[in-house]
Amino acid sequence: MINRIMADQMRAQAQWFPVLSVTGPRQSGKSTLVKSVFDAYAYANLEDPQLRREALEDPVGFIRTRPSKLIIDEAQYAPELFSVIQVVSDERGEAGQYILSGSQNFLLTKRIGQSLAGRVGLLKLLSVSYEECRDYNPACSPESFMFSGGYPRLLSTGMPASMFFSSYLDTYVERDVAEYLDVRNLAAFRRFVRLCALSAGNLVNYSSLARDADIDARTAKAWLSMLDASYITFTLQPYYRNAGKRLTKSPKIYYHDTGLLCYLLGISSAEQLVSSEYFGAICENFIVSETQKRHLNRGVRPELYFYRDDRKVEVDLLDFTDAHEKKAR
Structure with missing residues (x-):
């Protein structure tokens, strides 16, 4: 596995914010990294049509019936979740409740700004850097x-x-x-x-x-x-x-x-x-x-x-x- 420098920053920001957003291009390694760093969290990928439909039709139920530590991958597909996440994260008052991942910054960031301003840590994971590549393959x-x-x-x-x-x-x-x-x-x-x-x-x-x-x-x-x-x-x-x-x-x-x-x-x-x-x-x-x-x-x-x-x-x-x-x- 390629070690990603951002892992330490993810752990740190999850100690500071109730919600952490990780955006970046498709296939930059976002899902792999968040699941590795937050391996004890439940995971929901909204690329799954059934999960996406559930999130769109009943956003309150989708959030409240799941564990308090949750990764939502491709979160931009169900922006209705964000206002629910705001309410629930405020109720619980804990850091590191939700990890949101997405490859469409134009959709995800706009909704985060509207619903989760001040509650979310924002990270951008691009493709592997040369520094990371040399660590993986010194040649x-x-x-x-x-x-x-x-x-x-x-x-x-x-x-x-x-x-x-x-x-x-x-x-x-x-x-x-x-x-x-x-x-x-x-x-x-x-x-x-x-x-x-x-x-x-x-x-x-x-x-x-x-x-x-x-x-x-x-x-x-x-x-x-x-x-x-x-x-x-x-x-x-x-x-x-x-x-x-x-x-x-x-x-x-x-x-x-x-x-x-x-x-x-x-x-x-x-x-x-x-x-x-x-x-x-x-x-x-x-x-x-x-x-x-x-x-x-x-x-x-x-x-x-x-x-x-x-x-x-x-x-x-x-x-x-x-x-x-x-x-x-």
């Missing part, structure tokens, strides 16, 4: 990790990366995007995801993305927000002394997992990656995403920016979380 090189990425199933089974990511992308598009985000033009969305990969490490240009994907700029903005909310991509804001300007200047786009990025760019091996025209951009993405994981795995919100001035002076990564500065060339 893992940066190049091989950048190519394969950090999804636990890939690292532990030796499955071909192309097979894993083809299935992963199909599941994401056909379930999350089509079913829960109500995107109708799935072919255009797939094209958009690949266009975003070509833009990794660059400033977001909504007009260009929209034109190349044959959609309008408003749709491009909405779709990129979807990719961010479902932990496929994230953006880095530019740094200015005047904080207000950060909201008006273009951010840079990155992928949380470089293995998925390599797949979208058509890179089929670590050797091809090293000689690829995209190697520099993928290295930059690797450094930025690994820095983000280092902080999130320890329960710290990253304060990451990039710097670029009108004289073209550029620093790819400014890390104000713990006062480090890094530059990827």
Whole structure:
């Protein structure tokens, strides 16, 4: 089993909050980790249609007939549970009552903010970091990790990366995007995801993305927000002394997992990656995403920016979380 750094932070926050929320991309290891850390808890997975139906039809009964220490996996499927959890956790007044896990941040976080504000610890578990991979497999090189990425199933089974990511992308598009985000033009969305990969490490240009994907700029903005909310991509804001300007200047786009990025760019091996025209951009993405994981795995919100001035002076990564500065060339 791959040891996850976040385990200690989960145990700590379960001592402080009545509810703990663990979100992250599909197959990042959330279920495995929460069941390992909280092995004495009862477990309910709302991917199970019968359990989901029970939770939706009788949320009060679902919560009150179950043990006081409960993991609810894919909790976003039954948001009606959250107000009940609020009432019950307040009645009991104990820490560590409920562990909520979910892969759809856009649904789960909104409901948590509405019902459980101030009562919930928030953690984000991304795919395995290079630090964690080296602990699991000391022979893992940066190049091989950048190519394969950090999804636990890939690292532990030796499955071909192309097979894993083809299935992963199909599941994401056909379930999350089509079913829960109500995107109708799935072919255009797939094209958009690949266009975003070509833009990794660059400033977001909504007009260009929209034109190349044959959609309008408003749709491009909405779709990129979807990719961010479902932990496929994230953006880095530019740094200015005047904080207000950060909201008006273009951010840079990155992928949380470089293995998925390599797949979208058509890179089929670590050797091809090293000689690829995209190697520099993928290295930059690797450094930025690994820095983000280092902080999130320890329960710290990253304060990451990039710097670029009108004289073209550029620093790819400014890390104000713990006062480090890094530059990827």
